[in-house]
Amino acid sequence: MGLTNSILAGFQSKGYRLTASRKAIVRIFLNSKAPLSAVELNSRLKKIDVIVNKTTVYREIDFLKSQKVIRELPFGDGKKRYEKWPDNHHHHLVCISCDSIECIELTGCLEKEEKKIMKENNFKTIKHSLEFQGLCAKCQ
Ligand SMILES: [Zn+2]
Ligand SMILES: [Zn+2]
Ligand SMILES: [Zn+2]
Numbered sequence: 001m002g003l004t005n006s007i008l009a010g011f012q013s014k015g016y017r018l019t020a021s022r023k024a025i026v027r028i029f030l031n032s033k034a035p036l037s038a039v040e041l042n043s044r045l046k047k048i049d050v051i052v053n054k055t056t057v058y059r060e061i062d063f064l065k066s067q068k069v070i071r072e073l074p075f076g077d078g079k080k081r082y083e084k085w086p087d088n089h090h091h092h093l094v095c096i097s098c099d100s101i102e103c104i105e106l107t108g109c110l111e112k113e114e115k116k117i118m119k120e121n122n123f124k125t126i127k128h129s130l131e132f133q134g135l136c137a138k139c140q
Contacts, residue, residue: 004030007069016063024050025060029070035083035092035101073101074129091129095136102136 004027008018016022028044029036036044038057045052052060061082064070070082075094081101089111093102110130118125 007067011067021045021050021052021056022060022063024048025052025057026064026069029064029082029084032084034103035073035081037079037081037099041082075131092131093136094131094133095139096133097135097139100136100138 004023007026007030008023011022012018024045025041028041032044038054038061041061042052042054042057045057061070065072065082068085071085073081073083073092075081075092079099083103086103088105090103090105093104095101114125114128117123
């Protein structure tokens with residue numbers, strides 16, 4: 001059973017309805033390599049002929065957030081974007097020109113630095129977020 005199907009089966013067993021739009025939105029988030037805004041999600045739905053009104057899109061996003069299927073990204077730029085609940089700790093490259101976002105994993109160094117900072121300042125982090133803002137390959 002694929003991840004999408006096991007998530008949907010989980011909803012069903014909790015008594016949540018499996019509407020066509022809910023199924024499509026779960027599938028889109030799970031298959032998307034990059035985070036999506038509500039507007040981008042809507043246009044992907046249109047592409048596969050699933051017509052959903054804006055209120056439903058936002059309601060589904062809230063529902064999937066509460067079910068930990070997706071998470072909202074903490075970019076302080078006022079634009080809300082969501083991605084599937086990550087199974088790996090990672091960071092983001094955000095293009096300030098075209099708003100594209102890429103997920104990246106850091107190897108070692110920075111994560112090690114965190115431990116050092118915590119120790120030196122006697123601070124216990126619960127989570128950290130870090131994104132790099134700049135220009136993507138297309139926008140340079
Ligand atoms: Zn760009
Ligand atoms: Zn990501
Ligand atoms: Zn990190």
